[in-house]
Amino acid sequence: MSGPALWTIIMAGALGTYALRLSFIGLLPRDRLPPRLYQSLRFVPPAVLAALILPGLVGSGASLNLSPTNPRLVAGLLAGAIAWRTRNTWLSIAAGMATLWILSAVF
């Protein structure tokens, strides 16, 4: 593909992406959203995070792996438990990575 075509892709892709990111943030008037909608939006972060996490632990579609010997599933469960008990981000990540490395070496 030619240079100008590639830069067209970059600029059009960037403008569209920025428009999506700015959409509600840019358009929303200073007075607030309807309270019902506002309350519903509190579910976006947990929903998005879970949708990002779970396929990373158990795979998805054809690569689904729910086996108890799936290192990522075990490491994720352990890291989740530690996060629940300690609320310590670094500790849960460290424990998860260590578990993954150990189990990957074993299985």
Next chain:
Amino acid sequence: MSALSRAAWREFAAGARDQLPILAGVVPFGLIFGALAVGSGLSALVAQGFSLFIFAGSAQFVAVSLIAGAAPMVVVIGTIWIVNLRHLLYSASLAPQFSPLPARWRIPLAWLLTDEAFSVGSARYQGGDLRFAHWYFLGTGLTLWSAWQASTAVGILLRARVPTSWQLDFALPLTFLALLVPMLRDRPAIAAAAAAGSLAVILGGLPDRIGLLIAAAAGVGAGILLEGCRRLPGRSSQ
């Protein structure tokens, strides 16, 4: 320094710090992107241009693989937009928090609104003193942006790759997990996470991250539904 600017700076530094665990997962992706982009025939400038202007990992990967496969320009652009549709949801979610801010804040903060900045930033908005929380978001977003640019550049220059046996990509779901857990404070929030997570697994085969978008929207729906049930008259639980 005045007390106000000290408070702002503290938020900025905290935002930057809280982005660091995410970087363990992001930097290898940046390295791979840079290496992959020049490896598939793009110039160094074009490869960096993707990271500079689009600043969205998965869209960049998909775009480069489409370009390498000689897809038409319109298809590549349309795919980038579709992959990034989920940012609409992030924008809606943060709009109430950002709406008191002047445009000179909202315009750059929206520019920094990625998966990673949204995750860390929305965790900050769960509670506490929010007067300077926009500085937190700026710190977290700029940290990610800088790391993405630097890791892309290093990937381009060295064609460097982190050995896959290190499995550093797993740092991303782990960090998201540590952010998610404190948000699971009531049943509707748990239902939102459970529905979105399981749907994302089921729909993972769909192309272009459409599965993630549908799963997240369905999760929000599940949360609303359960909260609606809770508010029904005659049920005073919780």
